[in-house]
Amino acid sequence: MAGQGDAGRAGARVPRVELRGISKHFGSGAARVDALKDVSLDIFGGSVVGLLGPSGSGKSTLLNAIACITEPSRGRMRLDGDTVYDNRWLRPDLRRLRLEKIGFIFQFHNLLPFLTALENVRLVLDLAGWPREAARQRAAELLDYLQVGDRGQALPAQLSGGQAQRVAIARALANQPRIILADEPTAALDSERAGIVMDLLRGVARKNDAAVVVVTHDEKIFDRLDEIFYLRDGWLVPPEAAPTPPRLAIASSDMRL
Amino acid sequence: MNLAWRDIRHNLGRFLLTCLGVGLLLGIVLSMIGIYRGLVDDALVLVRAPQAQIWVVEAERRGPFAEASRLPQDTRDMIARLEGVAAAGAVTYQSVEATLGERKLRLNVVGHELGRPGEPAALVAGRPITRGHYELVADRRARIALGTTIRLGRNVFTVVGLTEGQVDSGGNPVVHMTLADAQRLQFELEGDAARAQAARGTGRTPPTVNAVVARLAPGASAEAVAATIRRWKHLSALTQAEQEAMLLESVVEKARRQIGLFTATLLLVSTVIIALIVYTLTLDKTREIATLKLIGAPDRTIVGLILQQALAIGAIGFFAGAALLVNLVDIFPRRVVLLPQDALALGGATLVVCFIASALGVRLALRIDPARALGG
Numbered sequence: 001m002a003g004q005g006d007a008g009r010a011g012a013r014v015p016r017v018e019l020r021g022i023s024k025h026f027g028s029g030a031a032r033v034d035a036l037k038d039v040s041l042d043i044f045g046g047s048v049v050g051l052l053g054p055s056g057s058g059k060s061t062l063l064n065a066i067a068c069i070t071e072p073s074r075g076r077m078r079l080d081g082d083t084v085y086d087n088r089w090l091r092p093d094l095r096r097l098r099l100e101k102i103g104f105i106f107q108f109h110n111l112l113p114f115l116t117a118l119e120n121v122r123l124v125l126d127l128a129g130w131p132r133e134a135a136r137q138r139a140a141e142l143l144d145y146l147q148v149g150d151r152g153q154a155l156p157a158q159l160s161g162g163q164a165q166r167v168a169i170a171r172a173l174a175n176q177p178r179i180i181l182a183d184e185p186t187a188a189l190d191s192e193r194a195g196i197v198m199d200l201l202r203g204v205a206r207k208n209d210a211a212v213v214v215v216t217h218d219e220k221i222f223d224r225l226d227e228i229f230y231l232r233d234g235w236l237v238p239p240e241a242a243p244t245p246p247r248l249a250i251a252s253s254d255m256r257l
Numbered sequence: 258m259n260l261a262w263r264d265i266r267h268n269l270g271r272f273l274l275t276c277l278g279v280g281l282l283l284g285i286v287l288s289m290i291g292i293y294r295g296l297v298d299d300a301l302v303l304v305r306a307p308q309a310q311i312w313v314v315e316a317e318r319r320g321p322f323a324e325a326s327r328l329p330q331d332t333r334d335m336i337a338r339l340e341g342v343a344a345a346g347a348v349t350y351q352s353v354e355a356t357l358g359e360r361k362l363r364l365n366v367v368g369h370e371l372g373r374p375g376e377p378a379a380l381v382a383g384r385p386i387t388r389g390h391y392e393l394v395a396d397r398r399a400r401i402a403l404g405t406t407i408r409l410g411r412n413v414f415t416v417v418g419l420t421e422g423q424v425d426s427g428g429n430p431v432v433h434m435t436l437a438d439a440q441r442l443q444f445e446l447e448g449d450a451a452r453a454q455a456a457r458g459t460g461r462t463p464p465t466v467n468a469v470v471a472r473l474a475p476g477a478s479a480e481a482v483a484a485t486i487r488r489w490k491h492l493s494a495l496t497q498a499e500q501e502a503m504l505l506e507s508v509v510e511k512a513r514r515q516i517g518l519f520t521a522t523l524l525l526v527s528t529v530i531i532a533l534i535v536y537t538l539t540l541d542k543t544r545e546i547a548t549l550k551l552i553g554a555p556d557r558t559i560v561g562l563i564l565q566q567a568l569a570i571g572a573i574g575f576f577a578g579a580a581l582l583v584n585l586v587d588i589f590p591r592r593v594v595l596l597p598q599d600a601l602a603l604g605g606a607t608l609v610v611c612f613i614a615s616a617l618g619v620r621l622a623l624r625i626d627p628a629r630a631l632g633g
């Protein structure tokens with residue numbers, strides 16, 4: 001696997017995501033839930049990493065913390081070299097931060113139903129302040145790149161599941177984010193389409209030197225991940241103690257018998 | 258890229274239906290205002306028709322409209338001879354019921370002296386009354402054609418001229434006839450008892466009228482002339498301004514409060530309805546709004562989306578309501594007066610209402626957690 005060598009190169013480079021001692025609890029007293037416990041990790045550009053673990057282990061909480069939509073309780077977080085959290089948010093405008101640094105891919109495409117495919121991609125560029133014509137052109141190029149260029153004028157409801165997911169990926173890539181967060185991006189796709197989506201993400205990670213973080217249960221894509229972070233009860237399990245992929249697939253899939 | 262418009266276009270049918278509903282509501286508000294304006298207009302028509310400056314009525318009476326008033330007919334001579342009076346005319350007003358073919362009509366009959374103040378306003382068809390008897394000038398509102406004959410009391414009258422917009426404060430059309438005809442009609446229509454009493458009296462009672470209207474010579478003071486007239490014990494005098502103010506007070510003030518209250522209530526109802534609509538529209542877009550926040554759209558974009566839709570509903574609803582009313586104004590049985598300034602005021606009120614009504618939806622939208630876009 002290409003990603004195997006990343007750890008060796010990592011020392012010289014700035015991680016796209018750097019977490020140090022991130023903890024998060026919800027509630028207090030008897031109702032207190034410690035969703036993340038002292039999580040530290042680095043994710044580098046060019047790699048696709050998986051966030052795995054049984055249900056309730058803290059995957060979503062961790063993804064939301066990296067997305068700056070859930071405030072951690074403690075710790076330090078650097079995104080693309082910027083310290084954005086150090087026991088408190090350091091950046092006043094987290095939405096602007098997301099717009100500039102992070103692309104999102106969802107389980108269900110979450111395209112705005114009233115915008116065409118092209119407009120959905122353009123929207124991000126508009127928000128980021130791109131000039132109109134440049135935005136239109138880039139959106140069209142991205143759709144071409146994702147092989148849905150001919151569906152630019154279609155509304156999301158008129159797209160197939162795979163097409164919609166490609167448009168959603170185009171939207172996530174639009175503003176050239178350094179970090180791409182994907183929550184179960186392949187859960188709604190068959191294995192062939194899931195493989196294509198993963199290859200696309202790997203291509204983007206390499207091309208843009210972006211870190212792609214994928215929360216997934218989907219065992220058919222495990223072999224396409226460069227690195228795996230395994231969570232259990234809010235703890236990050238060290239690689240040597242983590243289940244090996246085949247067992248992991250069984251352990252982490254809630255749906256499996 | 259305008260999100261509000263894109264979303265509207267995506268649900269165009271539902272949006273237009275919503276606008277239509279709001280439009281009906283605003284149309285009703287506008288027609289209430291129009292009905293009130295019509296009421297005021299109608300109330301003043303009879304008072305303004307003689308183009309007089311002085312109204313002479315029975316002492317202690319606020320006649321002839323707010324209260325009944327009776328004067329000897331020769332009062333007119335006395336008034337006409339007063340210094341400062343250019344012309345005076347005796348007038349009667351009575352409400353009569355008539356049938357025309359199948360149709361029952363309530364008419365306000367004005368009796369006037371030919372060639373004196375009190376004559377009908379400008380005619381829109383036919384000619385003025387020229388013969389002493391049995392001729393009528395009727396208002397178009399009565400829907401009686403020129404040349405039609407109609408029985409009033411014991412006599413048959415022919416319509417020789419038509420006026421426009423002459424109604425009493427109850428909205429009934431006005432017909433004019435000579436003073437002599439009107440006095441006979443009054444006598445005929447009085448109760449039998451009154452007639453019998455009159456017959457027992459010594460000879461004929463002197464003819465009476467309801468008021469004398471006077472126009473002043475240039476430079477004469479209405480106040481001074483009225484003061485002179487009030488020195489006669491059996492007479493009371495009102496200037497035109499006093500007469501109008503009194504009528505507005507007695508006839509219009511209650512209606513104004515009632516309609517004002519109704520209009521305010523309707524505006525409140527509109528606010529609640531628009532607020533509910535905007536809230537529902539926002540609730541329907543929870544996931545989209547969460548996605549917008551997640552991908553980095555500022556609050557201004559999200560508030561704009563909601564506010565623009567609320568204002569669009571208000572604006573389109575307002576114009577739909579106004580257009581509807583303009584087209585339907587003639588089916589109202591009474592006059593509905595649409596003034597541009599009223600429409601403008603309602604338009605402004607609608608904008609304010611939309612702003613207020615958006616608050617609920619905006620509050621909801623700002624509270625939506627962007628995390629709702631992630632996962633399921």
Ligand SMILES: Nc1ncnc2c1ncn2[C@@H]1O[C@H](COP(=O)(O)OP(=O)(O)O)[C@@H](O)[C@H]1O
Binds near residue numbers: 060061
């Ligand atoms: N908003 C919240 N309030 C309270 N508890 C929460 C909240 N979000 C998550 N949790 C709890 O935190 C733990 C981790 O949840 P989550 O991150 O969703 O796990 P996963 O995504 O791995 O299934 C769970 O015990 C969950 O019940």
Ligand SMILES: [Mg+2]
Binds near residue numbers: 056059060061632
């Ligand atoms: Mg989860």
